[in-house]
Amino acid sequence: CFGGQNTCSCNPKPTNYLVCGEKKTGWSNGAFGFTDAVESWGCATGNFSGKEYAWPFFTTKPVSVTISLNNEAAKTSVFMLRDEGGGCVPASCVKSSPSQITFVAYPDQEIIIVVDGKDGEEGKFDLEIDCNNSVELICDNGSDEDGDNAIDCVDDDCSADPYCST
Numbered sequence: 001c002f003g004g005q006n007t008c009s010c011n012p013k014p015t016n017y018l019v020c021g022e023k024k025t026g027w028s029n030g031a032f033g034f035t036d037a038v039e040s041w042g043c044a045t046g047n048f049s050g051k052e053y054a055w056p057f058f059t060t061k062p063v064s065v066t067i068s069l070n071n072e073a074a075k076t077s078v079f080m081l082r083d084e085g086g087g088c089v090p091a092s093c094v095k096s097s098p099s100q101i102t103f104v105a106y107p108d109q110e111i112i113i114v115v116d117g118k119d120g121e122e123g124k125f126d127l128e129i130d131c132n133n134s135v136e137l138i139c140d141n142g143s144d145e146d147g148d149n150a151i152d153c154v155d156d157d158c159s160a161d162p163y164c165s166t
Contacts, residue, residue: 017058018113020065020131029053029076029115030122038116041079043093048077050117054088057111063131064146064157066102067113074123076115083110104135104157139163 018024028034034051041048057065069078080101081092092112095101105111115125134146139158144151153164 016055018055018129019058020063020129022129024127026124027127028122028124029117038090040090041093041096042091044077044096047119048116049120051122052114052116054112054114057105057113059105060107062106062135062137063133064135065105066100066130068100068128069115070126070128072125074121075118076125077118079114079116081112081114083112088112
């Protein structure tokens, strides 16, 4: 993930990646390393003219990921981007929420997590990354591999699967 005009940036060194089980406390979207380049996102409505802070997310196996934004001192939201070569750009935004997002991550995907301030706000927050190792991996076999009583395309794990989008 690299910065540039109308893009946020994050430090792609492995020591700066978000990983399952991690908790970041007392972070700020105005902390060292922030950018102030994105004012709107492709997956959210509203003015996000506050500063943004971005991290790459990494996993070694398919997992269901829940990222929670807690103890906010300002109006901030959390965003999940799938970098398909464009970097940290608004069009890469897949999910957003003022408090929590859940998605399925795979080892070969470039995922970027961003916290951005709404209406020009910045402030401290806590970020928590929880992962569940049970993931629906095959979305067209009529089975419930992860045991959540949702089969194939009915399972949220399959929402990005090409078979389920037809």
